[in-house]
Amino acid sequence: MNLGLVITGTPPIEVSGIGLTEGFKALAPEILQCFGKKDLTLKEAQLLAQVSGYDYSQEKQFLVDAILHTDNDVRFLYPQSITEEIGLNQKKIVATWEKPIAVIAGEQDIAINYHYVKGLDFKNLWQQKIHFISNAGHAVILEQPDAFNDLVSQFIVDLDIFNN
Known part of the structure; x- marks a missing residue:
């Protein structure tokens, strides 16, 4: 049973070279x-x-x-x-998926283009925003585990409310 999705460390992209250049920083x-x-x-x-x-x-x-x-x-x-465009278009998936999607990011991430992610059309983005954690980069789970876990815990609580 899928209740929701947490995305961290990888942006939802079109599976292509263009998707790579849009979703990731140089x-x-x-x-x-x-x-x-x-x-x-x-x-x-x-x-x-x-x-x-x-x-x-x-x-x-x-x-x-x-x-x-x-x-x-x-x-x-x-x-x-x-x-080689093998896989599903994640950009389309987040635009049409009914379940809540939480996006949790490190504020100093050097790899992900969050300007691109902010511009994506999410059908059900949790709290209608990307959750940025201060003093964290790409490995937000490792760099700020308490802040990350707090957000995931809140998301789980909200999922329970959303799905009941």
């Missing part, structure tokens, strides 16, 4: 060169992890480790599937 060229690459060096994984707040500290080393332990084919196929 990252530094050295980071972009790593996106979709099957085999990554440690340095390349560190560059990619910067999108999620990696700062070369031991505390955030797990971000690099997660990237290095991701299946090589998945790293390659995920962006390829978008550019």
